[in-house]
Amino acid sequence: MTVRVMVVDDHPMWRDGVARDLTDEGFEVVATADGVRAATARAAAVQPDVVLMDMQMPDGSGAQATSELLAVCPGARVLVLSASDERDDVLDAVKAGATGYLVKSAHRDELVAAVRATAEGQAVFTPGLAGLVLGEYRRIARDPGPDTPVLTDRETQVLREVAKGLSSKQIAARLSISPRTVENHVGATLRKLQLANRVELARYAIEHGLDDD
Template sequence: MALESQPDLEVVGEAGDGAQAVAMTRALRPDVVLMDVRMPVLDGIEATRHITSAGLPARVLVLTTFNLDEYVYTALRAGASGFLLKNVPPADLFTAIRAVAAGDAVVAPSVTRRLLDAFAHHLPTGSPRPDPLTPREREVLVELARGHSNVEIARRLGVGPGTVKTHVARILAKLHLRDRVHVVIHAYESGLIRPGDG
């Protein structure tokens, strides 16, 4: 009811379990899927993984009870574009859905950083992936992972905000990442950032 009160938001379907959510996403092709973590048949994490790995255009927002719920990191690894608390005020929910629909992540970089610091022990250890980035793009990636905005990165690196925006777009394209949240995850997994790095 709250979502349908917004003229620019339309609820196209509701699923009772994770498997149904995946099937409905395939059939209805929504812009955003608001996914609960705990659902019957197929949990929200696996449903998210199915949706994002199938190359569907829908972006997934995962609902969680606690700010640092153990499921949140797993959800981000599964391809979610961020997470919301279940008690999020309606206005914030509307803003988050619009942001994700526009291609942004709803998890602020600083919150993502704390999240990854808390769950860094879940990060895999293995051979690093080949790095296609230029030295400057790698610098920008590290600054993103430290939780800095484009304006802050521009100031720290002595370039214009437009240049930083271009670098961010190239990083996303080269690394096949969806948004800034996944840039941070990549930085941790590749060893460019460790918990506590400033």
């Protein structure tokens, strides 16, 4: 099935170049947009599978655009493609609902692979960026609130691997357990965290720094 992609960026040459590269790789670029309002309106109309989202736009931030876009297009997955690698930008994007975050220095092959992985529901991050939020998880772990869910050590291990985008089979091999056991831990963790699926689970793990070894 062809992956339908929307590219959101306020720089025409960059936006058109990315759209052209993705088209050449077999993706269907169904829309482009240069701001928050345009992105929301066009996503509602075309319902893309993956949205490549810049973080800085004339009428708002990429985090704002991500949140508003997912409200009208809940089936989309947002992959941020930004010049910024600041911790706050990464956190803001994840909290708004982005599945992954790449910096614009990524090579074309990395971008193409990231879009494919995002379409498959994996959490994709430029190496090192997800680790920026590890301190936030450690803060939460030291001073948990009354509503902070408690995960077992094994659930935390599995969650770390989910955050890296690994399949149940790959996680099972790493942890020397069966794929069915992995799925059982994933299901238990989803229920504890009141999340709907692995994408949301990976997003939670990234946000709380659990992807870091």
